Structures are given as structure tokens and as C-alpha cells.
Amino acid sequence: MFEGLEQIAADAILGLMAAFRADPDKHKVDLGVGVYRNDHGDTPVLGAVRRAEEALIAEQTTKTYVGPAGNPLFNAEMEKLVFGPAHAALKAGRVKTVQTPGGCGALRLGADLIRLSAPGSVVHVSDPTWANHVPLLSGAGLKLERYPYFDPATGGVQFGAMLGALEKLPPRAVVLLHASCHNPTGADLSQEQWREVLALVRRRQLLPFIDMAYQGLGDGLEPDCFPIRLFCAELPEVVCAVSCSKNFGLYRERVGALHVLTQDAKSADAVGSQLVKLGRGMWSMPPDHGAEIVRRILADHTLRHLWEEEVGAMRRRIQHLRHDFVAQLKNHCPQHDFGFIERQKGMFSFLGVTTPQVHTLRSAHHIYMTDDSRINIAGLRNQNLEYVATAVAQVLKG
Numbered sequence: 001m002f003e004g005l006e007q008i009a010a011d012a013i014l015g016l017m018a019a020f021r022a023d024p025d026k027h028k029v030d031l032g033v034g035v036y037r038n039d040h041g042d043t044p045v046l047g048a049v050r051r052a053e054e055a056l057i058a059e060q061t062t063k064t065y066v067g068p069a070g071n072p073l074f075n076a077e078m079e080k081l082v083f084g085p086a087h088a089a090l091k092a093g094r095v096k097t098v099q100t101p102g103g104c105g106a107l108r109l110g111a112d113l114i115r116l117s118a119p120g121s122v123v124h125v126s127d128p129t130w131a132n133h134v135p136l137l138s139g140a141g142l143k144l145e146r147y148p149y150f151d152p153a154t155g156g157v158q159f160g161a162m163l164g165a166l167e168k169l170p171p172r173a174v175v176l177l178h179a180s181c182h183n184p185t186g187a188d189l190s191q192e193q194w195r196e197v198l199a200l201v202r203r204r205q206l207l208p209f210i211d212m213a214y215q216g217l218g219d220g221l222e223p224d225c226f227p228i229r230l231f232c233a234e235l236p237e238v239v240c241a242v243s244c245s246k247n248f249g250l251y252r253e254r255v256g257a258l259h260v261l262t263q264d265a266k267s268a269d270a271v272g273s274q275l276v277k278l279g280r281g282m283w284s285m286p287p288d289h290g291a292e293i294v295r296r297i298l299a300d301h302t303l304r305h306l307w308e309e310e311v312g313a314m315r316r317r318i319q320h321l322r323h324d325f326v327a328q329l330k331n332h333c334p335q336h337d338f339g340f341i342e343r344q345k346g347m348f349s350f351l352g353v354t355t356p357q358v359h360t361l362r363s364a365h366h367i368y369m370t371d372d373s374r375i376n377i378a379g380l381r382n383q384n385l386e387y388v389a390t391a392v393a394q395v396l397k398g
């Protein structure tokens, strides 16, 4: 049966990881992999996670199934975290939340729900968008199209072109939006721009599908939710995929949630029942361990305070690195303006160098990034900012 299958090339990022591991150079820098790193280059278990996990292990008395919608207390905590506890949509019973295996599980489940409700739907994603959006959404049977988004000339959003493209979409077209810390560009919309997108989405009757994978790593835990809270206050229907991988550092535990806002509580119940059925057909039940850790952190005053501090420290480290890296680049390549790196948010930015220059950075300077020059800012360290800036200056000189 399988003899006709072709061997496909490994994911570029996996090849990059292997090449980095095999590089014996002591100055090597990994800016490729999309995980948060501290100044020692580690991705540690957060203190709040460690404490919640210890308590969980001490207190858990069974490993029996939890249920296809996941841990209901986790779902309730996530609703409060994402929407704010007093959000009118929650009070009206218009939000259905299902725990998912990571943000990817939420994206896939949301895509399946859309296909079930409106087969043949087209999802419009930003150009560029996170590479895994393509298999996750198209794997569910949705068609993908792109709207203009990133402007390499400014490092910001081509907002006029974006609105122009969305304005032409037919009613019920699905628009995938990154809530904050756009991956891969770091270019986010301002609150004013979100309001304009909201007005357009309402006028054109589009369905927003909001992906939030970096809550807390942009402007803060609350401001990063701005588009979700705004859209869910003003629109009849919104789909939100949320990941706990980055802000809780729970990557391998696979923790996420899908929140679906519907017109009324009756539709929310119907959607909830469909989500459970779709989930049963894919993973049956989401894994509980990480979700229970998140629930304990969010529900416990002390652990929550510790976690908020830890997320704040991650965010501030990224902001400082952006600032200091731009200062170093200014010193070493004064003829190039890298100021956009400081204006962008979250873990990623495009350095804006060519693919051959990316290859030279790798071969001559042991600095690893994907061919499109996306860098993980958190992969930088205070002690190598100057090394990286000098190397960039050298490749730019040619």
C-alpha cells in the first residue's frame, strides 16, 4: 500500500536545528527555532509551572478520562484570561470553549467547524503567515488565499492594501488574524487599526478567525487580547484559537483552547456539541496534564502572581533585546535602518537580508536562521548582540 509514497524533505526548521546541533563552533547562535530562550540560551520550566506540577503530582488520585471537551475548569479559566472575567459575551453564554492539543489543535478544530458549517469556505491569511497555518487549515478542507500584510520597506503593515483586499471579500469569507506578535513578521496592528478592521469585518459580514499564540509577549497579558475582546463585544460570530505553549512554556504538553462566539446561547450549545464530536474524531480527548497545570496557576492567587511576573520578565527581555540589538546594528551598519526591529512585537522579525546572505551568516559566522531571514529575537543573548551585529554588517558589505 505504501510503496507509492515518495520521501519528502524534512521541515526546513528541523534541518536547521540538526545543523546547529552539529556545529562545534563556540560562538554559534540559534535564531531559527521558535521557542523562548533566556539569557543562558535555555527554555526553562517556569517556576509557577514547576510548583503547580508538583502539587498536581502530589494530589492527583486518578488518571481516568476527563472528557472530550477537556478540563471544564481549565476552559472556564481560559475564558476569563482571554476575554476578561466580565465580558458581556461570556455573561450571555455566547462563548463555547473546548480544550485542544495546543494552539495547532485549536486551529485545526476551528477549521473543521468552519468546513462543517460552510463547506468550500475560503480562509484568507496574511501574506506572509505562519507556515503551519497552511497544512492545518487546508488539511481540514478549507481553501487558502492571501491578503497583503507585511511591508518590507517599512517593517510595518501595508494597512491600506490589507483593507483594500478585505473590502473585496464576499460575505462569510473567513479572515485569519494574528491577535499579537505576528508570526513571522512581528508587525502588529495598532488598536486604532483593529477598530478599522472590525468596522470592515462587520460591514462585509466576514468571519474573523483569530489566532493568539503569544499572549503576554507583545504589550502585556491584557493588551494582547485587545482584538479578541473587541471583536467578541461587537460581532455575532468569532472563532479564536489560543495556545499556552509560549506564555506558560508548556510546548510539549500540548495545551490550547478553541473559543467560539456565536449569536446566542442556543447556537453556542449546538456549536459545543459539534466541537466535541469533531474532537472525538481526531484526538478523542485532549491531554490533561498541561491543562491542569494551567488551571492551577490561573486559579491560585500566589501561582498566578508568580506566572504573571514570569511572563512579564519574558516580555521585557524581548523588548530589551530588540532595543539593544537595534543599537548595536546602528553602530555596526549605520547605513542601514533596522529601527523596525524595535517597533515590532513578540519573538519574531525578518532581518531583511537575502537568502545568500542568510547562508553566509550560517557558514561564515555560525548564526542560524530560516532562509527568509526570520529571526527569533529571544534566541539572542546580551553577550552575543555585538557578535551578531558585526556579522550582519559584514554580510551586508558583501
Ligand SMILES: Cc1ncc(COP(=O)(O)O)c(C=O)c1O
Pocket: 034, 101, 102, 103, 104, 105, 130, 178, 183, 211, 212, 213, 243, 244, 245, 251, 255, 256
Ligand atoms: C502563529 C502561531 N499560531 C499557533 C501556534 C501554535 O502552537 P502550539 O500548537 O505549539 O500551541 C504557533 C506556534 O508556534 C504560532 O506561532
